[in-house]
Amino acid sequence: MLLTTARSLRRLHLVVLALVSLMLVLGISGCGSTKVTTAQKSIAYKDRLYNISVVREVRGVREVILPSGEVRDLTTLGDRARRDLFDDYDAVRVRMKVMFDETELVYFDRSVRNRRDLNELERRFTSAMERIRRFTANRRQTQLDLG
Numbered sequence: 171m172l173l174t175t176a177r178s179l180r181r182l183h184l185v186v187l188a189l190v191s192l193m194l195v196l197g198i199s200g201c202g203s204t205k206v207t208t209a210q211k212s213i214a215y216k217d218r219l220y221n222i223s224v225v226r227e228v229r230g231v232r233e234v235i236l237p238s239g240e241v242r243d244l245t246t247l248g249d250r251a252r253r254d255l256f257d258d259y260d261a262v263r264v265r266m267k268v269m270f271d272e273t274e275l276v277y278f279d280r281s282v283r284n285r286r287d288l289n290e291l292e293r294r295f296t297s298a299m300e301r302i303r304r305f306t307a308n309r310r311q312t313q314l315d316l317g
Contacts, residue, residue: 213302215275215316225270228306230299232292235263244292256284264288266295268302277316 213220222228232244237259244264247255255262266278277295282288298316305314 209312211306211312213275213305213314213316215277218275220270220273220275222270222306225273227269227271228302229269230295231265231267231269231274232295233265233267235265237262252285252288264291266291268299 210221210223213222234242234244234247234255236242236255261281261283264278264280264282265276268275268277277298278291280291282291301314301316305311
């Protein structure tokens with residue numbers, strides 16, 4: 171009888187140990203499988219913070235402001251029209267901005283004297299727009315510093 175009780179206790183001990191082990195394994199594996207990312211996305215530029223978590227459209231705007239006050243879209247100007255800009259005027263003001271729905275982030279607002287400087291500004295603006303595109307596509311990244 172004593173032998174039967176010892177076997178029963180040993181079986182009970184093994185069953186309890188197996189159940190506890192199973193619960194631990196299930197508990198640990200369940201921790202990593204339900205990750206939810208709800209972080210706010212924001213862009214920092216020139217001491218301002220732009221929250222873009224609920225933004226539906228991000229687009230770049232490139233403008234040339236002539237000395238007369240007329241505003242022209244740089245994307246529609248061809249090479250000949252760009253050359254003529256600097257033949258006709260000593261300097262033109264260039265404004266490049268990122269639009270987040272209705273909110274605007276002015277990236278450049280400078281006076282430009284030649285096509286080389288204009289091309290450099292456009293290259294830097296294109297690079298910034300690419301960084302913004304990659305940032306919005308990355309679900310884990312929460313803040314971008316355009317600095």
